Amino acid sequence: MLIDELRHIDPLKIAIINDTGSFSYGEILSSATIIQKKIKGLRVGLNVNDVVQGVKIIIAADNCAKAVAFLSPSIPLDTIKVLIQQFKADILLTDHNVSFKKDGFNAFRKIDETVKDSIQPIQNHTEWVMSTSGTTSSPKLVVHNLKSIQRTIRKIPLKDNIPIWGLLYDYTRFAGIQVLMQSLISGATIIQPSVSKAFEEQLMFLAEHGCNHLSGTPTMWRKILLSGKANILALQRITLGGEIADDKILNSLKLAYPNAKIRHIYASTEAGVGFSVSDGKAGFPSSLLTKNNYEVKLKVLDGKLWVNNELVKNQYLNNNGVVSIDGWIDTGDCVTISGDRFFFLGRESGVINVGGNKVHPEQIEGIILSHPDVQLVRVYEVKNPITGSLVAADIVLEGEKSSGFTQELKAYLRPKLERYQMPVSITILENMEVSNGGKIKR
Amino acid sequence: MSNIKILTLNNTEKLIRQTINEVYLSEAQDNKILILSEETVLLETGLDSLGYAILVTRLEEEIGYDPFTLSSEAYYPLTYGELVQFYFEYMPK
Numbered sequence: 001m002l003i004d005e006l007r008h009i010d011p012l013k014i015a016i017i018n019d020t021g022s023f024s025y026g027e028i029l030s031s032a033t034i035i036q037k038k039i040k041g042l043r044v045g046l047n048v049n050d051v052v053q054g055v056k057i058i059i060a061a062d063n064c065a066k067a068v069a070f071l072s073p074s075i076p077l078d079t080i081k082v083l084i085q086q087f088k089a090d091i092l093l094t095d096h097n098v099s100f101k102k103d104g105f106n107a108f109r110k111i112d113e114t115v116k117d118s119i120q121p122i123q124n125h126t127e128w129v130m131s132t133s134g135t136t137s138s139p140k141l142v143v144h145n146l147k148s149i150q151r152t153i154r155k156i157p158l159k160d161n162i163p164i165w166g167l168l169y170d171y172t173r174f175a176g177i178q179v180l181m182q183s184l185i186s187g188a189t190i191i192q193p194s195v196s197k198a199f200e201e202q203l204m205f206l207a208e209h210g211c212n213h214l215s216g217t218p219t220m221w222r223k224i225l226l227s228g229k230a231n232i233l234a235l236q237r238i239t240l241g242g243e244i245a246d247d248k249i250l251n252s253l254k255l256a257y258p259n260a261k262i263r264h265i266y267a268s269t270e271a272g273v274g275f276s277v278s279d280g281k282a283g284f285p286s287s288l289l290t291k292n293n294y295e296v297k298l299k300v301l302d303g304k305l306w307v308n309n310e311l312v313k314n315q316y317l318n319n320n321g322v323v324s325i326d327g328w329i330d331t332g333d334c335v336t337i338s339g340d341r342f343f344f345l346g347r348e349s350g351v352i353n354v355g356g357n358k359v360h361p362e363q364i365e366g367i368i369l370s371h372p373d374v375q376l377v378r379v380y381e382v383k384n385p386i387t388g389s390l391v392a393a394d395i396v397l398e399g400e401k402s403s404g405f406t407q408e409l410k411a412y413l414r415p416k417l418e419r420y421q422m423p424v425s426i427t428i429l430e431n432m433e434v435s436n437g438g439k440i441k442r
Numbered sequence: 443m444s445n446i447k448i449l450t451l452n453n454t455e456k457l458i459r460q461t462i463n464e465v466y467l468s469e470a471q472d473n474k475i476l477i478l479s480e481e482t483v484l485l486e487t488g489l490d491s492l493g494y495a496i497l498v499t500r501l502e503e504e505i506g507y508d509p510f511t512l513s514s515e516a517y518y519p520l521t522y523g524e525l526v527q528f529y530f531e532y533m534p535k
Contacts, residue, residue: 385510
């Protein structure tokens with residue numbers, strides 16, 4: 001039980017710092033104990049921006065509520081209504097200032113004394129329901145439990161260097177939950193900068209509060225290095241996830257943070273955490289597929305990575321399709337083997353077909369990023385009447401470059417790419433749009 | 443953007459010729475000098491269908507429109523003369 005696990009932590013120790021204040025473990029646990037009376041045996045929808053509220057609910061819910069659904073505050077209201085119907089929420093905690101009465105839901109802005117005590121019995125096997133990002137279709141609900149969420153989380157012995165985690169992710173998404181759970185279970189402190197602030201200011205907030213452990217997408221890390229503020233953070237541990245980590249970003253981080261342990265993680269909402277790689281190189285060793293003692297089973301089938309997670313329900317909630325067969329989840333991520341190492345090519349669904357040749361935009365992005373002056377890149381499809389599609393690229397550069405730079409870049413790429421992989425046009429942008437989850441928008 | 447250029451038949455032809463030469467330089471499989479006449483068959487100049495595809499996209503960037511998507515029928519000009527004529531036909535009025 002999460003709440004009991006956390007009772008061993010010094011109650012005066014700070015659990016969360018955000019722009020509204022500092023919150024101790026003691027304070028959060030005593031609120032969670034009160035909340036337990038209100039939500040026991042119920043299905044709880046969590047749709048609030050405030051991480052402190054969220055953490056209290058999460059801690060209260062485990063082994064007490066029947067289920068808790070993590071519904072990102074970034075999900076539009078109409079979709080929220082669909083999801084809570086699918087989830088069959090008994091009680092909804094939401095920032096939305098509208099009435100859910102006619103939808104048959106009890107909605108509150110926070111769970112306090114105005115909420116009646118639940119008369120349902122306590123439930124011991126609480127479902128943790130995560131929502132997929134829904135970038136390509138409407139979001140679906142995946143049923144986890146605490147075990148499947150934290151199966152690769154280890155208590156980091158606190159010793160002298162106390163982890164202070166920075167939270168750049170939405171805490172209701174899988175990556176954010178990972179950071180939260182890692183921090184809480186180790187009795188560490190988590191710092192959440194306000195997302196309404198500029199990225200540089202968020203980094204300054206993290207630095208001011210001594211953040212030394214930070215997790216982000218490769219795009220977020222590229223933005224950190226681009227911001228000129230990288231050196232204000234004294235990082236001991238760096239985690240990359242959510243996108244392909246290429247050699248250039250791994251090497252750049254090693255240079256910027258020589259004392260940090262750097263690892264990249266493979267995880268998804270459906271599969272949970274697959275593995276983490278800490279040898280500083282892109283891709284992953286093929287030995288991960290055969291290691292018997294490794295807790296997560298992996299396989300490669302038809303050039304795609306499959307992850308076994310029997311702890312996750314094999315159907316999306318509300319019969320919305322298959323998550324896994326015999327525990328095996330098709331991740332949709334294409335891989336290729338070179339020597340004794342697998343490398344990610346990109347999403348199966350994102351393949352661009354250039355006159356019958358398949359192009360993975362992520363693969364081209366990795367090669368463009370290998371040019372020392374390119375900091376961010378997005379490769380995408382342009383329609384073409386002859387070949388169906390061609391490849392194009394947007395880039396963000398480090399510093400000012402002359403107008404002839406795209407020609408220089410094309411000359412750099414030509415020997416590295418097949419003709420059909422070559423971007424027909426390259427556009428230099430000042431900045432690049434990043435999704436809510438910190439990824440390049442596709 | 444390219445659509446601020448004032449398009450006339452004359453400079454459109456110049457742009458098409460210039461763009462073909464550029465695409466030819468980067469895409470053509472042989473290194474012959476490209477001499478374009480009305481009768482020149484495009485796919486016999488050393489440009490393959492991928493080169494042709496790149497030409498269409500580059501032309502759209504240069505002159506601001508793509509007659510292939512503007513025309514309702516599937517028509518693929520074979521000669522340089524036909525290509526120029528096709529672009530003239532769909533030039534924005």
